[in-house]
Amino acid sequence: MRNPFSHEYFIGYVNQVTPEYVKVHFPSSSLLHPFMHKGEHYNGGLVGNYVVIEGYKCGFLGKIQELVLPEKERLELSEKSFQTNDFHPLGNIEILLSFDLLDPKNTDNGLNSLPPIGSKVFVCSSELLKDYFRNFGVKKEQTKNAPIINLGVLTQDMSTTIDISQQALFGRHCAIVGTTGGGKSYTVSTLIEGIKNNKGKVIVLDPTGEYAVHDGKDYASEAAILAKDSYFHYTRMTIGDWYVLFRPSGQVQQPLLMEAIQSLKVVDCLRKDSAIRSTTSGNIVKYTIKENGGVKQEITVKDGCIVKQSQKTGPYLNALVKYDEEISNIEESNFEISNLVNQLQNECYKVFGDSWSSSFDDRNAGNISSLIIRIYNVVKDKLFDSIFGFKKDKEHDICEKIEAFLTASDKHLLRIGFEAVPYSFQAREILANAIAKFLLNKARNGEFKETPLVLFVDEAHQYINKAVKDEYFEATKLDAF
DSSP: OTTTOOGGGEEEEEEEEEEOOEEOOOGGGGGGGGGGEEEEEEOOTTTTTTEEEOOOSSSEEEEEEEEEHHHHHHHTTTTTHHOOOOOEEEEEEEEEEEEESSOOOOOSSSOOOOTTTEEEEEEHHHHHHHHHHHTTOGGGGGGGTTEEEEEETTEEEEEEEEEEEEHHHHHHHHOOOOTTTTSOOOOOOOHHHHHHHTOOEEEEESSSSGGGGGGTTTBBBBOEEEETTTTTGGGSHHHHHHHHOOOOTTTHHHHHHHHHHHHHHHHHHHOOTTTTTEEEEEEEEEEEEETTTTEEEEEEEEETTETTTBSHHHHHHHHHHHHHHHOOOTTTOOSSSGGHHHHHHHHHHHHTEEOOOOOOHHHHHHHHHHHHHHHHHHHHOHHHHHHHHHTTTTTGSHHHHHHHHHHHHTEEEEEEEETTTTTTTGGGHHHHHHHHHHHHHHHHHTTTSSSSEEEEEESGGGOOOHHHHHHHHHHHHHOOO
């Protein structure tokens, strides 16, 4: 590597320093012109070019963002003056990183200082840039074997390819932003190709089917198209997801919905508990929670719902304590969704003393009528059944396809298509977030330490829009997605 501070590459001096940018003074406009030196082409001090600055204790890499002439020289501009006069431009430089003066490849993790006034500015070589990008974000002990991804070439030097480490890109979070047609999807495809070459794993949430071009490739698993050949089973959804899907009002509907879900979870626990004795008569099942001196504490279940009319509250409260861990788990929905409407109606009995009333509370029933209609429309809708598997087996949902993909050593890409998922009831937002949470829980359990996974959420606005974002995040208590 050549000395980055050689006089042959000098273009100016720093004459102003701010927290946002550094200003450079060019002694002559001729220093802005492109030039050749030792077989390498340099673009000089043009906007978009990279420069290095020789500081007091360290060097700095920057990028020229703006060029301007001093006001006095702007007033003297003419066609003739350009040919005969020498100008003294000023430029704004964005500081990108700092590095060791004696070992330019040794960059700092953060920007702890800025160059002093009077520091010299030099044109940065393409090779130096290439090394910076390649080693950026890589731990020193991994420099030689860190997996890299080729992003493209420098715009000012098409012969210089730019590689960046996979670790630097995806060590935390990565956002690819730009206008429509700006190349976001092309960049994602480039990254997918690089991860595949590095034997990594990629899952793409594809809202429009744009990435279907990868389907059928030997490195890609069979695509999972939600609402067509795949579903996300509703029992994997959180309580917050139901709030978003059914949109209960906070005053009356939310508490009753929570009570109904809680009751159905109790039913599920009673069915699975082999230690609980039960008697069946037609569509009615009585579960014995306690028995003292021949007196039974029973919970009556009719058509899969807990009957509360004229029933004692004691057995139900004992069941809540007994199955507290399962019932208080808001991350799963282990209950029969088809019984939710009927259970909501069973919640419309007030508690008096140690029993529920015998008369139906018409006021509560009227308050939840709109909620019941929304739940009924979703649960009975064939399209939503194909999305959330209301009548299907949990063991064959999309999470099982994800598990199979993660264990397939020869597969590096799984596309999850959302093109058939409707926008109504925020179904896309719920699905995208539910899949992300499923993968996040696996990551927290350390399942991706040996084989890291990259999740691409393409066109995030397709899933979450401003109208529902605040409501959804408030209900689920999640950070921004």
